[in-house]
Amino acid sequence: MSTLTAPARPARQDAQLIGLVGLAHLISHFSQLLLAPLFPWLKEAFNVSYAELGLLMTIFFVVSCVVQASSGFVVDRFGPRPVLFGGLSLLGAAAFGFAASPSYAALALCSVVAGIGNGVFHPVDYTLLNRKVQPSRLGHAFSVHGITGSLGWALAPAMLVPLAIAYSWRVALVAAGVLAFAVLAVLVLNRSHLALDAMVTSKADAPPTAAAPTEGSLAFLKIPAVWMCFAFFFFYAMALSGVQTFAPGAARMLHDVPVDLAAMCLTIYMVCSAAGMVAGGFLAADPARCERVIGAGFGTAALVALLIGFATVPALLVPVLFGVMGFGAGIAGPSRDLIVKRASPPNATGRVYGVVYSGLDIGQAIAPLIFGTLMDHRQPKLVWLGIAVVQGVLIVNAFNVRKVRRTTLTPATA
Secondary structure, X not given: OOOOOOOOOOHHHXXXXXXXXXXXXXXXXXXXXXXXXXXXXXHHHHOOOHHHHHHHHHHHHHHHHHHHHHHHHHHHHHOHHHHHHHHHXXXXXXXXXXXXXXXXXXHHHHHHHHHHHHOOHHHHHHHHHHHHOOHHHHHHHHHHHHHHHHHHHHHHHHHHHHHHHHOOHHHHHHHHHHHHHHHHHHHHHOHHHXXXXXXXXXXXXXXXXXXXXOOOOOHHHHOHHHHHXXXXXXXXXXXXXXXXXXXXXXXXXXXXXXXXXXXXHHXXXXXXXXXXXXXXXXXXXXXXXXXXXXXXXXXXXXXXXXXXXXXXXXXXXXXXXXXXXXXXXXXXXXXXXXXXXXXXXXXXXXXXXXXXXXXXXXXXXXXXXXXXXXXXXXXXXXXHHHHHHHHHHHHHXXXXXXXXXXXXXXXXXX
């Protein structure tokens, strides 16, 4: 089965589309960290444990997982644009809800709303990119997509923590809601760029003919490489969630890192991850080396995690090591997305990305409970060991995806 290609498009149009999709993706990732940077304030305000705070993240990502797996079908049926607008609206509303929450239960309810909003982005984004961007520019499109996601993660602590210190955590969350609705306004004003081209839509969604009988909307679930990609994203999310939620705190316990310096670690990680994705976009231009790029990137990240967890490291060096780890993980990002593209039938883009990327949500739902419990038991070394082990699993999994794809006649090879 060959992958459909979009008609020739000027580079300017592709750049506009990639920029708009990237902006939406930034808000998705920004919203995933609405609460984590504010854990010290929330812990005191609501008198809860780290495990209970981790449960809020679990609620968010469990809901996001369910929505992500199902929203891919909605995107394939109704198009990505209305689904995208709905997701952004819910994220903005959830941020305002967090700001007004009078209790832990209210925070949990808003986590459900935020999870629903977050669940639509990967099916929407990758449907737009795969169906509209010129194939020769896809590596760079995935790179920009990953960069904006990392910048969203970096922006969350950089924006929310200073506002919480200067004013309050509630003011910080109100500002987050304003940002989400501002981006929604930008996308609405540029909505023509977010519509699928008629010719592309008709090709992908044309009714079956006698020469091309339908296999059913769930036929893609029979492709083993799809499930290998799902597993890859599950373990990727476990590692990422460990870094985002409790790694700065674990590093502070181990190396006496000052609070303000520890708060910078996640932003440094994400900024360097974005820089790594720039390089990764060029490396992904040759799909044959995707697995090697992933191995090198996550291998470096795993070694750094072990160094932070088990070596004697000066406090001032810890943010630098976060940056090295982020750069290594970032290099692997575009290659990771191309692996999924090569496992996707052309008429099921939204569905495949919805199911595969739901592995992200499941991993991010489970990891905060595990790492939060380790932190409550004052086991920061085990937090870093867990991050390193999962990154090692990613390397093995990436090569297994290629092996499975080769042994199944590659029904969706790009």
